[in-house]
Amino acid sequence: MPTLEPDHDILVFDKVEATYGEAPILRGVSFGVHKGKITTLIGPNGAGKSTVLRAALGTVRVTHGQIVYRHQPITGVSTTDRQRKGMAYCPQGRSNFPRMTVRENLEMGAFLRSDREVQEDIETLLDEFPLLREKQKEFAANLSGGQQQILEMAMALILHPRILLIDEPSLGLSPIMVEQVFAYVKEINGQGVTVLMVEQNARRALAISDYGIVLDLGRVRLKDTGEALLNNEEVSRSYLGS
Amino acid sequence: MFRRVMWLALATILPAVASIGYLHNSQAAGPIKIGLDVPSSGSDAFEGTHIARGVQLALEEQNKEGGIGGRQLETALGDNQCDPSVGVNSARYLVNVAQADVMIGSACSSVTLAVMPIIQQAQVPELDVTATSPKITQQSGVGGNIWKFRLNLNDEMMDAVFAQKVLAKDVKSLSILAVNTDYGRDAAGIFQRNLPGIKVLSTDYYTQGQPDFRALLTKVKALNPEGLLLISDYPDAAQIINQGHEVGLTGVKLFGRGSVATNDLLKLLPDPSWAQGAKEVNFWVPGPTARSLANRYQARFNEPLNRDAGMGYFGAETLIAAMKDIKGDITRKSIRDALERVNVTISGLGHVQFDDHHQAHYPMYILQIWNGMVRILETIPT
Amino acid sequence: MVILAQLINGLATGGLYALVAAGIAMIFGVSELVNWAHGEFLMIASYLFFALYVLARLPYPIAGLCTMLLMLAFGALFQMIVIRPVVHRPWQTQLVATLGASIFLINSAIVVFGTFPRRAATPLSMQNLTIGSLSISYQRLLLIGLTLFAFFVLHMFIHRAKLGKAMRAVSQNRDACVAVGIDIQLIVLTAFAIGGSLVGLAAALYAPLGNITPLMGIPLTFKAFAVVIMGGFGSVNGAVASAVILGVVEAFTIQFLSSAYVDAMSFLMMLTVLVWRPFGLFGRQVGI
Numbered sequence: 001m002p003t004l005e006p007d008h009d010i011l012v013f014d015k016v017e018a019t020y021g022e023a024p025i026l027r028g029v030s031f032g033v034h035k036g037k038i039t040t041l042i043g044p045n046g047a048g049k050s051t052v053l054r055a056a057l058g059t060v061r062v063t064h065g066q067i068v069y070r071h072q073p074i075t076g077v078s079t080t081d082r083q084r085k086g087m088a089y090c091p092q093g094r095s096n097f098p099r100m101t102v103r104e105n106l107e108m109g110a111f112l113r114s115d116r117e118v119q120e121d122i123e124t125l126l127d128e129f130p131l132l133r134e135k136q137k138e139f140a141a142n143l144s145g146g147q148q149q150i151l152e153m154a155m156a157l158i159l160h161p162r163i164l165l166i167d168e169p170s171l172g173l174s175p176i177m178v179e180q181v182f183a184y185v186k187e188i189n190g191q192g193v194t195v196l197m198v199e200q201n202a203r204r205a206l207a208i209s210d211y212g213i214v215l216d217l218g219r220v221r222l223k224d225t226g227e228a229l230l231n232n233e234e235v236s237r238s239y240l241g242s
Numbered sequence: 243m244f245r246r247v248m249w250l251a252l253a254t255i256l257p258a259v260a261s262i263g264y265l266h267n268s269q270a271a272g273p274i275k276i277g278l279d280v281p282s283s284g285s286d287a288f289e290g291t292h293i294a295r296g297v298q299l300a301l302e303e304q305n306k307e308g309g310i311g312g313r314q315l316e317t318a319l320g321d322n323q324c325d326p327s328v329g330v331n332s333a334r335y336l337v338n339v340a341q342a343d344v345m346i347g348s349a350c351s352s353v354t355l356a357v358m359p360i361i362q363q364a365q366v367p368e369l370d371v372t373a374t375s376p377k378i379t380q381q382s383g384v385g386g387n388i389w390k391f392r393l394n395l396n397d398e399m400m401d402a403v404f405a406q407k408v409l410a411k412d413v414k415s416l417s418i419l420a421v422n423t424d425y426g427r428d429a430a431g432i433f434q435r436n437l438p439g440i441k442v443l444s445t446d447y448y449t450q451g452q453p454d455f456r457a458l459l460t461k462v463k464a465l466n467p468e469g470l471l472l473i474s475d476y477p478d479a480a481q482i483i484n485q486g487h488e489v490g491l492t493g494v495k496l497f498g499r500g501s502v503a504t505n506d507l508l509k510l511l512p513d514p515s516w517a518q519g520a521k522e523v524n525f526w527v528p529g530p531t532a533r534s535l536a537n538r539y540q541a542r543f544n545e546p547l548n549r550d551a552g553m554g555y556f557g558a559e560t561l562i563a564a565m566k567d568i569k570g571d572i573t574r575k576s577i578r579d580a581l582e583r584v585n586v587t588i589s590g591l592g593h594v595q596f597d598d599h600h601q602a603h604y605p606m607y608i609l610q611i612w613n614g615m616v617r618i619l620e621t622i623p624t
Numbered sequence: 625m626v627i628l629a630q631l632i633n634g635l636a637t638g639g640l641y642a643l644v645a646a647g648i649a650m651i652f653g654v655s656e657l658v659n660w661a662h663g664e665f666l667m668i669a670s671y672l673f674f675a676l677y678v679l680a681r682l683p684y685p686i687a688g689l690c691t692m693l694l695m696l697a698f699g700a701l702f703q704m705i706v707i708r709p710v711v712h713r714p715w716q717t718q719l720v721a722t723l724g725a726s727i728f729l730i731n732s733a734i735v736v737f738g739t740f741p742r743r744a745a746t747p748l749s750m751q752n753l754t755i756g757s758l759s760i761s762y763q764r765l766l767l768i769g770l771t772l773f774a775f776f777v778l779h780m781f782i783h784r785a786k787l788g789k790a791m792r793a794v795s796q797n798r799d800a801c802v803a804v805g806i807d808i809q810l811i812v813l814t815a816f817a818i819g820g821s822l823v824g825l826a827a828a829l830y831a832p833l834g835n836i837t838p839l840m841g842i843p844l845t846f847k848a849f850a851v852v853i854m855g856g857f858g859s860v861n862g863a864v865a866s867a868v869i870l871g872v873v874e875a876f877t878i879q880f881l882s883s884a885y886v887d888a889m890s891f892l893m894m895l896t897v898l899v900w901r902p903f904g905l906f907g908r909q910v911g912i
Binding site for chain 3: 283284285287288291422446447448449451452453454456457458460461463464477480481484485487488489490506509510512513
């Protein structure tokens with residue numbers, strides 16, 4: 001059973017507190033994200049899972065504690081600078097540009113890049129995701145929900161991220177598409193990208209995760225391997241809905 | 243909008259301020275206050291600004307001679323924006339807060355008509371110098387508002403005469419372009435009633451300050467009228483003449499009512515010959531008899547005297563003449579009574595005396611643009 | 625011939641509406657904020673052109689180009705000074721901010737240039753091309769041509785350039801912009817700068833044909849607002865097309881109905897479009 005060794009953590013939360021408006025959402029969250037692995041945050045609605053991702057990206061203000069990314073505290077670093085340093089983000093719900101073509105969406109994914117290899121990278125991605133190549137001239141709005149989710153993951157990948165923060169990738173997808181999306185998450189991870197995922201579909205998510213973190217009422221309840229959490233009876237009862 | 247909010251705020255604190263002001267007013271030693279109920283911003287700002295300057299010059303000259311009965315004359319400005327809703331508030335300000343003894347304005351007919359009940363209620367005399375709606379005369383003096391006076395001639399007096407004595411002689415067919423306001427619509431109506439024997443091919447109304455008259459002028463051009471009557475002030479008239487030239491509307495005889503045959507218009511034409519021959523009736527223009535005033539005005543404000551500045555000056559002179567005639571205290575009431583008695587010849591304007599409806603009578607001017615200048619074609623007694 | 629002449633009149637007027645409306649639509653598209661001072665942008669631009677062409681005596685093309693560039697900077701500055709502080713405020717605050725700015729700009733112009741209208745006639749504006757009974761000044765031919773060209777360039781920018789695509793992106797999904805690292809404030813600034821340069825062009829083309837006054841922007845803001853609504857709020861192509869249609873409808877209303885109905889016509893048209901197609905003539909399909 002692997003242990004959570006700080007040296008191997010690409011992203012560390014240290015007693016992080018964050019508020020949204022007036023209400024405290026995170027009340028001292030501490031954990032590490034193991035480099036090169038898939039970590040999934042599970043927990044009930046309102047536990048603060050999405051806020052963890054937003055705090056990492058810097059779109060939610062951290063009031064106490066600190067976040068360390070690649071051994072450097074990143075308090076005060078702008079969101080775009082975090083993105084330039086290899087953090088990519090797929091927010092919950094549709095986060096593409098519906099009246100732009102698939103190819104244009106990918107170009108927008110590369111907005112922060114100013115090098116000349118963007119078009120080449122887009123070609124490579126289109127090779128990796130054949131269904132996107134097929135629809136590259138169509139408006140994103142004309143894709144199915146699952147196809148749009150895959151497009152959004154591809155948009156995130158074009159920045160060559162070190163870590164992918166992905167929020168509810170299976171939301172609203174058909175079971176077949178859920179399978180495919182998780183398969184892609186696994187594949188992306190296989191290319192060396194660390195994944196920090198938030199998922200309601202906790203059973204399916206933990207099945208492909210190396211680690212799982214249970215968040216409840218803004219605090220970390222449990223940290224363990226994905227497999228161990230799946231087999232934990234209390235977790236099953238309280239958080240996996242069975 | 244901000245201004246309106248400000249007035250609203252002012253209106254709420256009025257009662258308190260007004261009572262203080264009243265006490266202050268009862269001490270007769272202070273200056274005599276002349277309220278300027280004119281537009282100093284908005285689309286007619288040019289008019290109010292010039293009236294104010296004319297008044298200022300007259301007061302400065304009188305103050306140099308010791309004022310009236312030892313009291314100096316001063317002005318208070320209430321910008322009415324040529325907008326009745328704003329004007330009602332600015333007039334209340336002049337009456338209640340600034341404590342004007344007498345007012346000059348409202349310069350725009352629609353504002354004058356809105357403000358008349360206020361001056362009647364507050365019992366403050368007000369003298370108009372440029373508003374031309376006949377309704378003002380109908381509602382003033384005998385059987386009406388005894389606090390309202392008008393120095394300048396009104397549309398009914400001028401337009402009927404201009405139509406019969408000038409237009410009817412010059413053309414057989416006519417198109418009318420009028421500004422889409424009470425003033426423009428009333429004036430167009432007066433002309434239409436007084437043009438027997440002339441075919442009015444079209445009457446069109448435009449929005450003051452609209453950028454583009456070409457569609458309108460293309461339509462007029464297709465009707466091919468012998469004459470074109472502009473019921474316009476010079477900014478719009480200049481647009482119409484310039485754009486008319488652009489769409490090929492040339493060779494039409496121009497007539498004006500407003501401020502068409504003016505130097506201001508000529509300044510806005512790239513080529514003054516585009517307005518050659520244009521005739522207009524007006525209640526006053528700076529002519530040879532006003533040369534001395536024109537020189538003093540030029541020296542004081544570094545700009546040539548124009549109609550509105552001149553009328554402002556004459557308005558103030560009329561008030562001064564009335565106040566000089568007052569035996570006792572100079573109050574709102576005594577100024578009003580004195581205005582009714584006024585019987586004075588004002589150099590540059592003519593003989594001023596108010597009739598039963600508080601309308602003054604002096605000769606009107608028929609003007610013409612000729613070789614890049616405005617000349618007085620004739621004066622017609624009223 | 626009259627019909628052809630009125631068509632040209634309508635196109636030229638519509639072009640002016642379009643140059644103002646495109647900026648309002650673009651700014652709304654990326655910031656969901658109506659810039660009520662946009663007509664005053666045109667007024668400021670016209671005085672700038674007057675200063676450069678008449679007072680500084682620069683050659684016409686250079687004065688025009690400088691007006692565009694200065695207005696580009698003006699738009700950007702306006703965004704930084706007036707808009708940025710109210711970006712996260714409710715729409716009422718934003719309304720008061722842009723209306724307040726409009727009043728401030730009008731009164732500044734009165735203080736600097738006075739209320740007497742200014743003119744900036746060019747040689748082109750004083751010479752006419754005459755074909756039969758049709759008479760058009762060369763300036764208007766130039767403005768129809770350059771306005772078309774400007775919209776072609778704008779269209780290319782929005783659909784080809786990275787910054788232009790990012791503008792469309794912001795108008796379509798702001799959350800997604802955060803995800804991919806598009807700086808929304810930068811894009812809003814770009815929209816104001818482009819809106820500014822479009823009215824700069826409008827000023828250089830139209831100022832020689834009319835009076836320049838402190839209040840010239842007010843009727844244009846309202847006309848432009850009407851066409852922006854007709855075109856589907858935030859749709860640049862929709863606003864441009866509606867502007868041209870409105871210009872032509874106005875010209876024919878004057879010719880065949882009455883000039884008194886012109887303003888009523890634009891709002892009647894707006895209402896009809898809204899009843900018939902609540903999302904505007906082109907809906908959200910075209911988009912910025």
